Amino acid sequence: MRSLRALITLLLLMAAAPLMGQSIIERLVTPGPLSQPHAKLEDSCNSCHANFRKEAQNSKCLACHTDVASDIRAGAGYHGRSSNARRSDCKTCHTEHKGRRANIVRLNTRTFNHDLTDFPLRGGHAKVSCASCHTGGKAYRLAPTTCRGCHKSDDPHKGRLGPRCQDCHQVSSWQSLKPFDHSKTGFRLTGAHSGTSCMSCHKGQQWSGLTTSCYGCHKQDDAHNGTRGTNCSSCHTTSSWRDVKFDHDTTGFSLIGAHAQASCSSCHGANNAIKNPPTTCYGCHEKDDSHQGANGTQCADCHVPQGWSRIQFDHDRLTDFPLRGAHRQASCESCHIHPPKVAAPPTTCFGCHEEDDSHKGGNGTDCARCHTETDWEAVEFDHATMTGFPLLGKHAQARCEDCHIEASDQVKLVPQCASCHYEDDVHKAELGPSCGRCHDSNDWTTNISFDHALTSFPLLGKHADIDCTDCHADQTFTVKGPQCADCHVDEHHEGRLGTPAQCGNCHNASDWKAWSFDHDTQTQFPLTGKHKGLVCESCHARAGDPAELSSTCADCHRRDDVHRGEFGTDCQRCHVTDDWSKVILPEDRGK
Known part of the structure; x- marks a missing residue:
């Protein structure tokens, strides 16, 4: 009875626990005091624990530590990136009830893998102590992750180049600078500019509003004191200030030949006194004209800028008579007997070479039909x-x-x-x-x-191998008849098979002796019995048309008729072709 009352009392106390601070039972079962960060929760066990539900403890932790919960959902931070931290219960690493001085974080800074955070340690960062970044007793997650967040005090630019320190600085060392693409600023560094230090131009940490003109930076270096204008790049290059180069092509007068070696003053005078010297040959070289103007002022028609004494006249371009072959080796005087302005030489072959014409004009005056400029004696005619x-x-x-x-x-x-x-x-x-x-x-x-197939008589068999004159002996090749008898005299049958002989009924052009005649199908008299195998002359003994021969037995066998015609001429009533002596009476036929 006493035990029952104790049990009822315990249940009443447990039921009343959510309505008050730490209950007597909780005080009795608590494993020990909480750590200092959780000390304020010591009187409220249900803030972290759920009665009889251990699995609910994690959700209780994350309900308070919302930043950790957010990391786990986003897969960020240590708790979101570490599979152990994501899957394990919070109490696995963060145990409580060890007293006020207990360290519930339990972080081993020597073995901690910083790659499991949002900021892997690379370069110089891997060598610094944890306290260099995690300062002031703040939570580790609150350490800044931007360069400026840590190095603002080290920024010599005082923020004038923005917060993206990594655009120029290396993570391996703060003093190590990355290659910087200066062309992105609109001023590409070329030549000697690419080797100068940043501060040689950006004095006093001035990074904007700088001039990009040569004269803006190099005015104090101008040996001309402004007399040549401010466009220094028209003569100087970035390779070296003393390396002078001027593209004379931009003036409209390209310096070629001997002009390229001439000094500037030879045309522009001392101290550039002649701003716009003449650009024509005669304008500069009038005093050098040995023709004294007789050939006009177009010196370039004959002279070249490579050398005044070198003469070159483009006869192909400047006249209507291009020089080809031997003409190109001829001297000017061989054709230009008179000055060009006095009399122009003829431009036709005959006009110059009439005396060389061995045909004396018999083949006309168009010599080029046969002769060429390369060699007058070499005749070339495309017939x-x-x-x-x-x-x-x-x-x-x-x-x-x-x-x-x-x-x-x-x-x-x-x-x-x-x-x-x-x-x-x-x-x-x-x-x-x-x-x-x-x-x-x-x-x-x-x-x-000759393709004989184009005639009405194609040559087949033996005909294809004979000479034309075997048939066309007179070589007039007049039309002959297409019948065999037109060429082949019937010497063998002598007209016994008809006149003219129809040789093609039995013979063919492949072989005259290889003949074939089917008496059964080609005539009205099939050969049976003894008739089969007889030579043609046995029946066709006389000249004449075979078609006119009678087909009765008596016509051929009259002399063999022992009846002397007493039984008529219808011998086949009793006799058969297999054996003449064999008699079969009409009444016995069919038995």
């Missing part, structure tokens, strides 16, 4: 394109005079074989003037080609 009659085969080896007996401008040749080869025509003009149908220009007599 194919210039006449329409290409010289092929033997024609290519013939001399011009073999065909052109008279001057070509007086007698025009006809491009027909017969016009030149009439006397060579063995056909006596019977086949017309188109000799090229059979003959070619390589060999008139042997290389003959």
Whole structure:
């Protein structure tokens, strides 16, 4: 009974616990005092604990430590990046009830992996102590992660270059600078500029509003004291202030040849006294003109800037007569007997070379049709394109005079074989003037080609191997009949198979002796019995048309008729072709 009352009392006390501070039971079961950070919660156990629910303790921790909860959700910070911290209970690392002086963080600074934070330690950061960044007893997570957050006091620029220190400084060392792309500022560093220190231009930490003109920085270096203007780059380069280079092309007068070696003062005078010297040859070189103006003022027509004494005249460009071949080696005086302004020489071949014409004008005045400027004696005439009659085969080896007996401008040749080869025509003009149908220009007599298939009688079999003259003996090649009998006399059958002989019924062009005739299908008299195998002459003994022969037995076997015609001429009523002596009476047939 006493135990029951104690149990009821304990239950009442536990039920009343949420309505008051730390209960008597909680005081009895507490493992020890809380650490100093949680000391204010010591009278409220349910702030961290849930009765009979250990699994709810983590949510109680995260309900207070909202920054840690946020990191875990975002996968950031140590608690969000470390898989152990994310999955384990808070009490695994942060144990309580060890007394006010207990360190519930339990961080080992020597073994802590800083890569599990939002700020991995790289370069110079890896060598500093934790206290260098985590200062003032603040939570570790509150340490700044920007350069300026830690190094604001070290910034010699006093913030004038903005907060992104990493754009110029290396993480390996604060004093080590990264290469800086100065072209992003609108002023690319070239030549000697790229090797100068930043402070040589940015004195006093002035990073904006600086001039970008040469004169703005180098006015004190101007040896001309402003007399040449402020555009220093027109002569000087960034490679070296003393390296002077002026692009004279920008003036419209390019310095080429000997001009490139001339001093500036030779044209511009001392101290640049002549601002705009003349740009024409004659304007500068009038005193050097040995022609005294007789050839005009266009000196560049003959002289070149490489040397005044070097003369070069572009005859191709400046005249209507380009110099080709031997003309290019000829002296000016060989054609220009008189000064150009007095009399211009002729521009036609015949105009200059009439005395050299061995044809005495017989071939006209267009010498260029055969001769070239390279060599007057070398004759070159394209017969194919210039006449329409290409010289092929033997024609290519013939001399011009073999065909052109008279001057070509007086007698025009006809491009027909017969016009030149009439006397060579063995056909006596019977086949017309188109000799090229059979003959070619390589060999008139042997290389003959004619497609007989173009006629009504294509050459087949043995016909393809014979010479033309075997059929066309007179070489007139007049049309012959297409029948065998037109060429082949019937010496063997002597008209017994008809006149004219229809040779093609049995013979073919492949082999005259290989003949074939089907008497059963090609005639009205099938050969059976003893008739089969007989030579043609056995029945066709006399000249005449085979179709007119009678098909009755008596016509061939009259002398063999032992009945002397008493039973008529219808022998097959009793006799058969297998054996003449074998008799089968009509009444016995069919048995």
